[in-house]
Structure formats: C-alpha cells, structure tokens
Amino acid sequence: MGGTELLQFVLAGLKNGSIYALVALGFTLIYAATGVINFAQGEFYMLGGMLSVWAYADLGLPLPLAGLVGVMATAAVGGVFELGAIRQRKDGDPLALIVITVGGSMVLSSMARHLFGPNERPLPLFSGGGSVSVFGAVLEVQTIWILGLTALAVVGLWYLYNRTGLGRAMRACAVNRDAARIVGIDTRLMVTVSFLLAAALGALAGLAVTPLTQTAFDVGPTVGIKGFAAAILGGLGNPIAAVVGGLVLGMLESVSIAFISSTYKDAIALIVLLGVLFVRPQGILGRSRREKV
Amino acid sequence: MRERRIDIRTVVGLALVAALVFAVPVLTSDRYLLKVLTFVGVNVIIVTGMALLFGYAGQVSLGHAAFYGIGAYTSAYVVSSLGWPWLTGVVLAVVLTCAGGLLLALPSLRLKGHYLAMATLGFGEIMRVVFVEARGVTGGPDGFSGIPFASVGGLTIDSAGGNYWLIWGVAAVVLAFAANLVRSRAGRAMRALHGSESGALACGIDLTGLKVRVFVISAALAGLAGALYAHVVGFISPSTFSLHVSVLLVAMAVLGGTRSLAGPVLATVLLTMIPFADAVIPGLSRSALEMIQEWQEDVYGLTIIAVLLFVPGGLAGALRRVSGWGRRAE
Numbered sequence: 001m002g003g004t005e006l007l008q009f010v011l012a013g014l015k016n017g018s019i020y021a022l023v024a025l026g027f028t029l030i031y032a033a034t035g036v037i038n039f040a041q042g043e044f045y046m047l048g049g050m051l052s053v054w055a056y057a058d059l060g061l062p063l064p065l066a067g068l069v070g071v072m073a074t075a076a077v078g079g080v081f082e083l084g085a086i087r088q089r090k091d092g093d094p095l096a097l098i099v100i101t102v103g104g105s106m107v108l109s110s111m112a113r114h115l116f117g118p119n120e121r122p123l124p125l126f127s128g129g130g131s132v133s134v135f136g137a138v139l140e141v142q143t144i145w146i147l148g149l150t151a152l153a154v155v156g157l158w159y160l161y162n163r164t165g166l167g168r169a170m171r172a173c174a175v176n177r178d179a180a181r182i183v184g185i186d187t188r189l190m191v192t193v194s195f196l197l198a199a200a201l202g203a204l205a206g207l208a209v210t211p212l213t214q215t216a217f218d219v220g221p222t223v224g225i226k227g228f229a230a231a232i233l234g235g236l237g238n239p240i241a242a243v244v245g246g247l248v249l250g251m252l253e254s255v256s257i258a259f260i261s262s263t264y265k266d267a268i269a270l271i272v273l274l275g276v277l278f279v280r281p282q283g284i285l286g287r288s289r290r291e292k293v
Numbered sequence: 294m295r296e297r298r299i300d301i302r303t304v305v306g307l308a309l310v311a312a313l314v315f316a317v318p319v320l321t322s323d324r325y326l327l328k329v330l331t332f333v334g335v336n337v338i339i340v341t342g343m344a345l346l347f348g349y350a351g352q353v354s355l356g357h358a359a360f361y362g363i364g365a366y367t368s369a370y371v372v373s374s375l376g377w378p379w380l381t382g383v384v385l386a387v388v389l390t391c392a393g394g395l396l397l398a399l400p401s402l403r404l405k406g407h408y409l410a411m412a413t414l415g416f417g418e419i420m421r422v423v424f425v426e427a428r429g430v431t432g433g434p435d436g437f438s439g440i441p442f443a444s445v446g447g448l449t450i451d452s453a454g455g456n457y458w459l460i461w462g463v464a465a466v467v468l469a470f471a472a473n474l475v476r477s478r479a480g481r482a483m484r485a486l487h488g489s490e491s492g493a494l495a496c497g498i499d500l501t502g503l504k505v506r507v508f509v510i511s512a513a514l515a516g517l518a519g520a521l522y523a524h525v526v527g528f529i530s531p532s533t534f535s536l537h538v539s540v541l542l543v544a545m546a547v548l549g550g551t552r553s554l555a556g557p558v559l560a561t562v563l564l565t566m567i568p569f570a571d572a573v574i575p576g577l578s579r580s581a582l583e584m585i586q587e588w589q590e591d592v593y594g595l596t597i598i599a600v601l602l603f604v605p606g607g608l609a610g611a612l613r614r615v616s617g618w619g620r621r622a623e
Binding site for chain 1: 410
C-alpha cells in the first residue's frame with residue numbers, strides 16, 4: 001500500500017473519529033454529572049440531522065439557519081428529557097436511570113419516524129461538492145467542515161470548562177456532587193446543562209455528517225454504541241479522553257478496512273469496546289480508581 | 294429474613310392457572326391464537342431469566358436477543374444442516390449460550406457499576422453483524438428456512454396444539470426452577486444484595502459469583518427459548534434477534550417489577566400480545582390493528598419510563614398490594 005492510499009485511510013479515520021468524538025463527549029458530560037450512561041445519546045445525533053433536514057426542506061430556512069435550528073431544537077429535547085424523566089426519578093438509582101434512557105431512546109426514534117417518515121432524508125453539502133488534494137490524497141470540503149466544527153466544539157467546551165463559572169461548577173459536580181452542593185452549586189441545574197450540552201454536541205455531529213450519509217430515524221443506536229465505545233476507550237468522564245478515544249477508534253476502523261475487510265467494519269468498534277472493558281476498564285487515559293464502601 | 298410460607302390458596306391458585314393454560318388447545322382450535330400464545334410462552338422463558346437478572350441481581354442486559362439468536366441458529370444449524378436429532382440441537386444451544394454468557398459476564402461483573410449493560414449491548418450488536426454476515430451458517434439477511442419441527446424418537450410435534458404444549462411445558466418447568474431458586478440460599482443472597490451490596494458483602498456473600506451465575510442462567514434460558522422457537526416457526530432471520538427485541542425484553546422485566554416472577558410473566562403476556570391484539574379481540578378492525586402496531590414502540594418506551602418513574606414496583610408491586618388488601622380484610 002502506497003503512502004497516498006494510507007493517507008486517504010487516515011483522513012477517513014479522522015473524519016469518522018471526530019464524529020465519534022462529539023458523541024463520546026456527550027456520553028462523558030452526562031456521565032460526569034450523573035454517573036449514568038445515557039443510552040439516548042445516539043438519538044441526539046439522529047435528531048440533529050433530522051431536525052436540520054426538517055428546518056431546511058420543510059420550513060425552507062437557509063442551510064446555516066436550519067442547522068442552527070436543528071442543533072438548538074435537539075438541545076431543547078435533551079433538556080426536556082432530563083427535566084421530564086431523569087429528574088423525576090428522585091432517588092437517582094443508576095440502574096433505573098439507565099433503563100429510563102433506554103426507554104427514552106426508543107420513544108425518540110419512534111417519534112422521529114411518526115413525524116418525518118421512515119425514509120432516508122438528504123441535506124446539501126455545506127459549501128458545494130469540491131475537494132482539495134493533500135499530498136495526493138483527496139480531502140472533501142465537507143470533511144473539512146466536520147473536522148473544523150469538531151475542533152470548534154472542543155475548543156468551546158475547553159473554554160467553558162476552564163474559563164467560566166458555569167464550567168467550574170460543572171467540574172465541581174463531576175468531582176463530588178455532595179461537596180459541590182455544600183458550597184452552593186445548584187447540582188440539579190448542572191445535570192440539566194449537561195443534557196443540553198450533550199444533546200447539542202450529538203446534534204452537531206449528526207448535522208455535519210448528514211450531507212455525506214443522509215439520515216433516517218434509525219441511525220441513532222449504531223452511532224451511539226460507537227460513541228460509547230470511544231468514550232470507554234479514552235476513559236469515561238474525561239472530555240479530553242473522549243476526544244482521544246473518538247479519534248483512535250476512527251483510525252482503528254479505518255485501518256481495519258484497509259488491512260482486513262469492510263464486512264466486519266461495524267464490529268471493530270464493538271470488539272474494541274469489549275476488549276477495553278475487559279482489559280482496561282478505566283480507558284487509555286483513565287486512572288484506576290478504587291471503590292470504597 | 295423470615296421465609297414466606299406457601300399457603301394453600303397460592304397452591305390452588307397456581308394449579309388453576311396452570312390447568313387453564315394447559316387447557317387452551319382443548320378449548321380453542323384457532324390456530325392463529327395458539328401460535329400467538331406459543332410466542333408468549335417463548336417470551337416467558339426468556340423473561341424469567343431477565344426477571345432473575347433485573348429483579349433479583351439488580352443488573353440489566355441489553356443483549357439478550359443475541360443469546361436468543363445464538364440458541365435459535367445453533368439448533369437450526371445442528372438439526373437442519375447437520376441432520377442431528379432435535380434434542381442435541383437444543384442441548385447444544387443451551388451449552389453454547391451458557392459459555393457465551395460466562396465469557397461476557399466474568400470480566401464485566403468484576404467491575405462495580407453497570408458495565409454489564411454496555412458489554413451486553415456491544416455483544417448484541419456484534420452478534421447482529423455475525424447473523425447477517427456468516428451466511429454459511431445463518432443464511433445471511435434472507436434468514437434460515439426449512440427448520441424441521443421438534444421430534445423425539447419417532448414422535449414429531451407438528452400440530453399447533455402440540456407446539457403450544459411443548460413451549461408451555463418447558464416454560465412451566467423453567468418457572469418452577471426459578472421459583473425454587475429465589476427461595477433457596479442463593480435467592481436470599483440475591484435479596485440481600487438488593488438491599489445493600491456492602492451489607493451483603495460483609496455477610497460473606499460472593500456477590501460477583503452470584504451475579505455471574507444469574508447472568509449465565511438468564512443467557513441459557515434465552516438460548517433455550519431460541520432453540521425451541523426455531524423449530525416452532527421453521528424460519529428465523531436476523532431481524533428477530535435485534536437490539537429492538539433486547540429492549541422489548543427489558544421492558545417486560547421492568548413492567549413486571551422487581552423481586553417477583555408472577556409480575557414479569559404477566560407483563561410478558563401483555564406486551565407480547567400488543568401487536569397481535571386481533572387474536573384476542575375478535576372484532577378488531579385491520580386499521581385499528583395497524584395503528585396499534587405503528588405505535589407499539591412508543592408504548593414500550595413510555596411503559597419503561599412511566600413504570601420506573603411512577604410505579605417502581607411494577608405489576609408485581611400492584612399484585613402485592615392487591616393480595617395485601619385481601620389478607621388485611623380477613
């Protein structure tokens with residue numbers, strides 16, 4: 001295999017990897033705030049694409065505005081889901097909350113089918129179908145959009161976490177919820193904010209990728225599982241680890257297509273997920289934590 | 294904890310229910326109804342395992358459709374392609390799903406928290422890919438057809454009533470086994486772990502070992518159900534063993550309620566019948582049925598959420614309340 005071909009696979013890996021990174025960030029944000037895995041995360045990705053298509057094709061909004069509407073509306077769905085379902089379970093039993101998100105995932109995808117139909121729906125490329133050549137490899141302009149938007153989201157999240165009071169409050173909740181409450185942080189609000197952000201990040205990924213792949217009501221679970229695998233691979237609960245995990249997973253998939261076969265491409269992420277769970281459950285960047293009684 | 298005495302009314306009630314269930318093929322000759330009720334029986338076998346896992350061991354599996362599928366394809370392949378006797382197919386299906394369950398549970402249950410849910414979800418999706426891609430064994434996306442009926446010796450069970458009795462006979466044995474299990478030392482240990490994991494640990498209960506055993510039992514029951522199902526319907530395809538089915542099984546266990554077998558069985562009957570409502574409601578119009586099928590996913594999803602938010606005890610909790618009132622009234 002030549003260098004150009006290899007570079008082509010690396011670019012494809014980066015593109016998919018940044019999508020996984022955005023979804024993984026959503027898992028990580030909610031896990032940090034609640035200790036719960038949100039199985040509806042993939043549905044936020046689906047809604048991001050679907051609602052943008054709806055705003056663009058059915059409402060006739062210009063594409064940038066339609067994308068914004070898609071992401072904001074999905075964030076609102078995330079917030080409503082938290083307020084209406086997650087928060088209502090007062091004892092915060094993790095098993096119950098996890099199963100509630102499973103139910104939520106089912107309802108969201110089914111609602112999308114009722115509202116937007118069972119067919120795949122397209123979205124135009126953000127800025128035409130051009131491509132640039134990078135050392136001989138082809139880089140589609142839409143891929144540049146995906147990488148750029150992911151980078152923007154990561155920088156924005158970094159700024160939020162490190163430079164704002166809200167971000168500090170969220171980090172405090174992640175470290176110790178009771179202690180955060182004692183110093184006057186509204187921990188419930190932080191959980192809602194986490195759901196808003198996680199939904200927006202998932203929606204952004206769905207929006208950015210729809211021009212290339214189209215979208216449908218049932219795309220959520222597959223991407224959800226891959227994003228979760230990425231989050232576990234990096235180390236659950238740590239945003240940087242989620243991004244690293246996403247990119248590594250995208251690369252692994254790409255390499256496996258290059259050297260093994262594309263038949264079992266979708267299984268790679270899952271084998272990685274099981275492998276990490278079994279061998280190093282704290283992830284690449286995670287530190288081992290001891291459970292205390 | 295004081296063991297509840299089995300009082301005579303429970304025994305009589307169970308005997309009546311069992312007699313009614315087994316009399317159905319005598320009372321009706323409606324083949325469609327019998328077929329639907331046979332599916333209910335298959336789901337009862339799986340959900341019994343789910344109820345032990347969710348309601349007693351406090352774990353959730355999002356991949357039981359995979360074990361169901363492994364059981365079905367194993368038996369179908371062994372009996373149909375290799376020509377071995379039916380019983381060996383069923384036994385092999387159970388053995389294989391036991392081994393699969395053990396491989397999955399051992400590493401993920403060592404960890405505290407809900408890693409098992411994730412591991413089973415990943416496992417389920419891997420198996421879905423395998424069912425589609427391993428064409429040589431599974432027939433790929435078109436499915437596996439021409440699976441022969443169950444037969445032991447020279448006797449072939451090929452009537453609708455016969456298959457109904459076969460499935461419900463196995464379901465009854467499985468339920469008796471599970472009821473016995475939750476009354477045993479292991480059952481008491483499971484109840485203790487539901488109260489407080491640390492407390493149970495301090496009492497010398499091997500938590501991990503217990504959870505692993507319950508998971509393996511639940512996987513084997515799903516495998517058993519799959520093997521039986523394959524020979525009842527004669528045709529299986531990957532869509533029968535999707536994530537959607539795994540979630541439906543979770544919905545049944547959740548609606549049924551914790552620390553109960555009767556609740557989950559009742560929930561299984563209700564939720565399995567939804568898309569086949571026309572089998573029990575004679576005058577149901579075609580469009581009404583289509584409407585029900587169109588919205589069944591929403592019903593399952595909302596059921597899960599509503600039960601966990603508003604009636605955490607599920608149907609079992611409601612049953613207990615009703616029987617509690619009965620006792621107090623005396």
